Amino acid sequence: MMSDTLASGFLAEGAKVKAFAAEIARFIGNPLVVPVNSCTTALTIAFKLAGVGPDTEVISTPLTCVAGNEPIRMLGGRPVWADVDRFTGMVTAETIEPLITSKTRAIYILHKEGAPAEVESIYALAKAHGLRVVEDAAHAFGAKRRDDRIGAIGDFVCFSFQAIKHITTGDGGALLCSNEEDYQRAKKAKWFGIDRDAREGRDVWREDITDWGFKGNMNDVAGTLGLAQIKHIDWILERFHRNGRRYDTLLQDTPGVQTLRRDPLDYQTYWGYTVLVENRDAVLAALAAAGITSSQIHVRNDHYTMFGADRRNLPNTDWFDARELSIPCGWWVGQDDQDRIIDVLKKAAR
Ligand SMILES: Cc1ncc(COP(=O)(O)O)c(C=O)c1O
Secondary structure (H helix, E strand, C coil), rough: HHHHHHHHHHCCHHHHHHHHHHHHHHHHHHCCCEEECCHHHHHHHHHHHCCCCCCCCECCCCCCHHHHHHHHHCCCEEEEEEECCCCCCCECHHHHHHCCCCCCCEEEECCCCHCCCCCHHHHHHHCCCCCCCEEEECCCCCCEECCEEEEEECEEEECCCCCCCCCCCCCCEEEECCHHHHHHHHHCCCCCCCCCCHCCCCCCHHCCCCCCCCCEECCCHHHHHHHHHHHHHHHHHHHHHHHHHHHHHCCCCCCEEEEEEEECCEEECCCEEEEECCHHHHHHHHHCCCCCCCCCCCCCCCHHHHHHHCCCCCCCHHHHHHHHCCCCCCCCCCHHHHHHHHHHHHHHHH
């Protein structure tokens, strides 16, 4: 309980974070969990471990949170924009492949709003070219690609426990690795280049630090929140999923509204429910007038000055970006709410 944690006087990274990491490991099916203070930190560590630095490139998408691309710039690298699939809003092996150069170190993919990306073909491509894959699973805690939870396999898988994610620690995240070497390096990278787990009986500050790291660890206050939340993960996911599936059914064949292509063999976490509409801004205004908060979750990143003049011609990204709109889908949305949202959406979009 939080009062126990506060009364213990130990608020730094300790037993609560360890226990939360063990729960994540059990739930996802991967013991190599590095708890951190945000998904942005997880992504930054992942890019660093993948070899991203000055004069390197990462193939990425502009249709994501800046948290996916800003770490590449912070490390001195450059995102190279791949186009997306019109029906999923995600990059594919086909759009990535022509962009691979000798400078490429990694491929960034987003499991958009908790819809698993087509990982098999992307990993096959990465393997053929000696590249690492960084998976942004900020919206995909609990999602499954076929039978595997996102994070069970995959080079670097980054989760967010920020305030409005499926489970939250206020701010927080986790990096899941696929091998012991990356895991050990990631553990150091999250705390000044030092392995906190190795401190028992040692003065680690007097030992050598061979590579720099971040002050990016999770603390026990966040760990306590995480432990309390993860107990309810099945219930939370079930509610998001049920709402998402209901939208899938009720919005099918709606004039003016295109739903996204979803693989029926996957489990989607429906962090938001994205549709494509021709008159997006008018639909947004109609929903707002009815008291319904909707948005384009992420503003495309490639127009920001910080990414320089590296814009490319991305016809599908342009198309998707002009139409995408996300409506509420979380556990707090009841069936009556959904019916009202659908009603306003249908009238505004036709
Ligand atoms: C797709 C995506 N990736 C990464 C992040 C960053 O997460 P955090 O706030 O935990 O750093 C977010 C934040 O909302 C996000 O939506």
